[in-house]
Amino acid sequence: MKTYLFWSVVVLTYLGTVICEKPLGRRRAVPVIFVQGSHYDVGYDVGRTFSYIIKDFIATYENLRDFEKEYKTDTGRDAYDKTLANMKSRFPYYVKEIQGVADGANVPFHLLFLLQMDDLIGTINDNHLPRNDTGGCSSLAIKTPKSAVLGHTEDAFSETLNHFYIMSAHIIPTPEDRERGAVEERFASLCYAGHMPGYTMGYNENGLVFSINTLSPLILKPGNTPRTFITRALLASKNFAEAERVLRDEGLGIGNGFSLNMIWTDKTCDRKIYNAEVAPDLTGDKSLVNIQGFADEPLVHTNIYQRIKVKEVIGPIIDSSTARLKAIHAHQPPQNQKDIKDIISDTSGTDFQVFQEKKDSIIKTIAAGVFELDKMTWSIYINKPNSSEPVAVLPIRFSMLEKV
Template sequence: MTSAQFNGKDETLAESIGRRNSIPIIHARGTHYEIGFDIGRTFASLIQNYVKNYSPLNDVSLPLYETDAGRKVYEETLDCVREQFPQYLREIQGTADGAKVPFHKLFLMHLDEIVPSATTGSYGTTQAVGCSSIVCNQPGQEILGHTEDALGATLNHWYLVSAHVVEEGLREEKFTSLSYAGFLPGYTMGYNHHGLVYSINTLSAKKLRSGKTPRYFITRSLLGVENFVQAQKTLRNEGYGAAEGFSVNMTFLTQEGDRMFHNAEVGPVEPNATESQLSVLTASPGEQFFHCNKYLRLRVSEDDGPIIPSSEHRMAAISRHPPAKTRQDIINILGDQTDNEYRVFQEFGPDDPIKTIAVGIFDCIEKTWSIYTDNPKTNDPVVVISLQLNNNNTINVSKNPTPVIGN
């Protein structure tokens, strides 16, 4: 069977299967190129289909890439990345080779809105794409929760990458991260073996910078940090600075003393500056914070698209809940669908252009990461990952409804 009848029209089965309760995962060890290649080879079908249907690439970035102005932005940003992170370019090249897709298409996807912003002064995506994160730091309840929200085409086009990167002359990296098909790991949610637990929120600065560091590469580098000092240094990206905006919600499970959660807002490097704008908020024991897709502290001019009202609606919905004190409070908030326009768990119906594709709950006491593929208020997690730290390579898989998987 190659097609099915849906809503009075023929659609390929692959495009009409709806939300799947399935989470693919790859465990890979090797050099940056080897890990990228194995990701590409393993998920070639998902990556090819995603590249084919990813509208920001095909409708905006690729046509601009064919212009002199667009090619200039592409080349000078590629040069910036090559100077700092040639190993991550090798990862992308490996993924491109393994999946048999052109490198330039994958790199353009990593540039996100940089090309249209730097060439036309406007964003290419007009949808309210954005995530919501919330932290609860209470006695016995140290929780980071996150909705991973994306264009509807991303539904069922993501996987988990559990990687052990070993390459001569470079730092060893061990991490597990949710990754969109064809993208570097890092710009979503995950953890590393040093105890970093994190989630990312996109922030839409109005003016993006050509020839500076795309956020996907900064957050990919974040997967290798050992402590909060290194994390701040990575986010500042001294000598270059971020091309775009984003925020990171994080803690380190191996830190000494009281549990501290941090939200770091990152702004694009200002003209004539050499590092990202950075503002950090810390939640001590007994405190909470939440973050969506709007700057709350840095004074950065923002895009006037729907991501701002979407963030305001979601923040208002979160504020209507009592302060989160338990894991269940976090679940109730992340599953909230009370707003009639922009919901915390985003999905109005099968044709909604923006969807929550996954929900993650990090329990920093139990050291687990529960991942849901549907609303956590009414569904169990599809998988519970045991956060393995340092050099513990044990893989523990349970036959329970929530199998436990570690690095």
């Protein structure tokens, strides 16, 4: 991972737009869009509304420059074309959603699709193994007699700070998209600029509250389903069984890896907590999936496989995960939302912190979320949750449960 200096004034020329902006620091702002329509229309309105944020992000996100370099090689373009063809076949309506964002923001489609591919394109010509990945998110969930709580730190590359928004959507598929498998969806998800919803944290109105942790298998499967498409499809899940089916992705399988933390609520208000680890199956046409339920003990997950036996990368993402797990387990097991806020606010680590706010860190906690299902609220913090007020408190709605 390269590092770079921020000047007192950043001047960027991209896609014919000159962007001059002083360093922002950590802004206490959570943009939210409420949107309704077809996949394409919803994407278009997101792109149009957040055009500046999306353009600024793709102009400054250094990893995207690496993705573009790989895209221009024969191997990289072949992986891109194969992945796109497979996604047009399996999830054509989500490809339309990306196209809508691209059209609304007036940016090239291929740049947004490269963002969805992520390490599948970024490592396509990487002959320097083992890979040295960087990343981090921490998730912690508990079930109490009257409620369930999920806390999550959204950690991402420093360029992502101030480049995210929350999308609250009601998807009404077109007849054509319904014929291809699309269904009505109601959900809310934090989104990195230009990315599909789903690969962060949020909820759907079928009873799912979730958070995601990036995982880094050493061997990937370019051309297979990117994890961002799997997590996008999860937003349409009506129940746990459907979510498991989406994770397995029979017939193709995931190309990279992630961990999913879920709290499912049913019509009787019974709640169940699960963690799913997902990895590429190097010999089969489905994802490797390991799911564990949690009832009497807390769910704790970072960016390291805890159950699937898969060879992982080495480097900061593993070192950080190990350090954060140690810091989390140094606390007493959480009993309530206050305990969870205290733990995900931990900055005791020297090199790696649960709430990563060091100025020189490549990875930063860009936001933290606390889902409290007794109050049916999703609180979003920009600063440490145990010492700041939430910048936004969104209602959690399970309106679709009544239709199941």
